Amino acid sequence: MNVNEVVTFVDKIVFEKTGKHLDDVQAAVVQGTWERRTYDDIAQEFNVTKNHVGDIGAELWQLLSQALNEDIKKTNFRSTLERIYIKSSPHSLNVYHIHGNNNNFYHPQTLNHPNKETQETNINTQPKSNNHDLTLAPQIINFHNRETELQTLFHWILNQNAHLISILGLSGIGKTTLIKRFIDLHQQKFDAIVWRSLKSPQSLDLLLDDLLKHHKLDSLPTINDKLKQLFDLLTNKKCLIILDDLQNIFIPHQFAGKYQPEYQDYQTLFKMIIETHHQSSFILISQEQCPEMECLDEELYPIKFLELSGLDSPEILNNTGLKNEDSWLTLINLYQGNLFYLKSISILINKNYDGQIADFLAENTLHITNQMQSHFQETFHNLSPQEQQIVLELSKFENPISREELRQSLNLSSVDFNNGLQSLQQRYLITKIKEDKILFKLSPVFQEYVRTCC
Incomplete structure (x- = not known):
């Protein structure tokens, strides 16, 4: 029984008793207690007092004691849950069953008098794989170094019940792979999972027909x-x-x-997801932010967004045929840890340099492959005219520059300039750097494309 299963199990019990899921501090108390950490450690992590954490813990132990009909304290929390887990089995009549990744809480009054109807209800409430439609989801061959992001998603979706989550970043950064990995690890925790691609978008009306095709009665x-x-x-x-x-x-x-006019209805769907009370989650994977993800107070709306940056582990070049392993990290940093860029450049290095990274790097050139050029050409073409002007001007500067310096060299109104600068950040083509003053720079690989091809 791992810590994620424990937090999920306790969250379920708390929700049944109170109608509310665990908040961040409550989840931290459960996790910290399971890991045998002190209240003082947990308090320091969340910048609250030890007494506050102790009060939260006392309330949780009292609630769990009532729900599980056990005398639960901080000192016996782990041993008690482990005992419940060990005793549970598909044929036992114990009050609390924890089957692998699927945690189910049953009321004592039901299990004190087991019968066939109860057992059938138990079976029918298990997640059914035929409600998992992952035919359009990618198959994962390799997965690298996104454990922190996986933990974040687990907490948002299974502990906090976040309704709308956006996974954002440049093409090729690993957004889709991250979500597929999360599903592979936790799919039995959901009654239904549906994966749809909007590469060739369909109207909301058709999407709803698709989502409801196994459930629509009338x-x-x-x-x-x-x-x-x-x-x-x-x-x-x-x-x-x-x-x-x-x-x-x-x-x-x-x-x-x-939004394109024919897809404007999606905005209605996203607003309803945020504003309607339910127990499900939507994940939006995108290269640019949608307006619904902009929120000044996350406490008021159950929305989250995760912005992915590149990977920096040499192991992502395993099985590529590249040589000179001591140069792998240099190549990864040069291409921003973007798996799409690295796959494309690895093929070129294997074909033209016999896999010798050292020979490639010796030319001191940020090479843009034909595949990258095609991708960036489409990216640049889809920008607004104002964004294109900003990108072309910014590409001339080797170092990051301030907003004022950039503005002076452009013939744009203040409104167009600020909207364009914001939009490029929403597309993850421009990075904002906070130093003595705010500076901006283009994504280095995209900048090289603009310099050489535009």
Whole structure:
């Protein structure tokens, strides 16, 4: 029984008793107690007093004692849950069953008088794999160094019940792979999982038909009817729905995050996901932010976003055929740890340099392959005219520059300049650096493309 399963189990009990999920400090008390850490350690991590953590712990132990019919304290919390786990089995009549990754809490009054109906109900409430539609999800061959991100997703989705999560970053950075890995680890915790790609977008009406095709009981003529049935489903079941390549429903040649007219209804869906009470989660995978992800107070809205940067581990070049392992990290840093860039440049180095990275690096050139050029050409073409001007000007500077310096060299109104600068950050093509003053720079590989090809 690992710590994630413990936190999930306790969260379920607390939700059944109070109607609320564990908050961050409560989850930390459960995790810290399981790991045999002191209240003082937990308090320092969350910048609260030891007494506050102790009070939260006391409330949790009292609640768990009532729910589990056990005298639970900090000192016996781990041993008690381990004992419950060991005693549980598919044929036992114990009150609390913990089967692998699927934790189920049963009320004592039900299990004191077991019968066939109860056992059938138990079986029918298990997650059913035929409700997991992952035909459009990618297969993962390698997964590297995203353990922190996986833990974050687990906490958001399974502890905090975050309704809307965006996974954001440049193409090739590993967004889709991260989410598929999360699903592979935790798919039995969901009643239903659906993965859909918007690479070739469909209208919201057709998407709803698709999502409801296994559940729709009646003819639903309007989008509002379909939305109501979808949210009934999201409320009654723990569902996980993934929409990949979300950026394709936005208008090209304009600022980031503006919906194409035929996909404007998606905005209604996302707002409903945020504002409606349910127990499910949507994950949006995108190269640019949508307006619904912008929030000044996360406490008011159950939304989260995770911005991915490149990887910096030499092991990502394993099995590429490249030589000179002592130079692998240099190559990775040169191409920002972006797996798409690294795959493309690795093929070139194998073909032209017989895999000798040292020979390639000796030329001291940030080479842009044909595959990268095609990708960046589409990226640049989809920018608004204002963004293109900013990118072309910014590409002239070797070092990061301030907003004021950049503005002076452009013939743009203040509104167009600021909107363009914000939009490029939302596309992850420009990085903001906080030093004595705020500075901006282009993504280095994209900058090299702009310099040489635009």
